Amino acid sequence: MSSNRGQFWLALFSGVSAALGTALFFALKPSWFRIPPCPFHEATGFYCPGCGSTRALQSLLRGDVLGAFRYNPLVVPGLVAVLYLYALELFDLWRGESRSRVSVLWIGRAALAASAGFAVLRNLSF
Numbered sequence: 001m002s003s004n005r006g007q008f009w010l011a012l013f014s015g016v017s018a019a020l021g022t023a024l025f026f027a028l029k030p031s032w033f034r035i036p037p038c039p040f041h042e043a044t045g046f047y048c049p050g051c052g053s054t055r056a057l058q059s060l061l062r063g064d065v066l067g068a069f070r071y072n073p074l075v076v077p078g079l080v081a082v083l084y085l086y087a088l089e090l091f092d093l094w095r096g097e098s099r100s101r102v103s104v105l106w107i108g109r110a111a112l113a114a115s116a117g118f119a120v121l122r123n124l125s126f
Contacts, residue, residue, distance in 0.1 A: 008093035015086055023061055046123045049074060049115040074118050078111070 035055065040048040052071035059067035060076070068076050085107065092098055 005094070005096075008090060011086075011090055011093060015090075022057070027061065047119070049119045049122075051122075074115065081111075
C-alpha cells in the first residue's frame with residue numbers, strides 16, 4: 001500500500017511540474033523561441049496529426065479555445081482525455097489499485113485510429 005502512495009505522490013509531482021513548466025515556458029514567450037516547421041510537412045507537403053499542436057497549446061494557455069481548434073482540432077479533446085485518464089490513474093494509485101492494461105491498450109488503439117483518421121481528413125481538399 002505504501003508503494004502505491006509513493007507512486008501517487010511521484011505521479012502528482014510529475015504532472016504538476018510538467019503543467020507548470022509548460023505554462024511558464026509559453027507565458028514567457030522568449031524572443032529566441034521560434035516554432036520549428038514540421039519535418040513531415042516539410043518533406044511531404046502533407047499535414048501530420050500533430051501539425052499546429054504547439055500553436056494550439058499556446059492558444060489554450062491564453063484562453064483562446066476557438067483558436068486552438070483552428071490550429072489543431074484534436075488538441076482540445078485529446079488534452080481533456082489525457083487529463084481525465086491522468087486523474088483516474090491518480091485516483092487508482094491513491095486507493096491502491098491499478099487500471100486494467102487491456103483498457104489502456106484499447107484507449108491507445110482508439111487514439112491511434114483517431115489520429116490516423118484525422119491525418120487523412122485534414123489532407124483532403126474539400
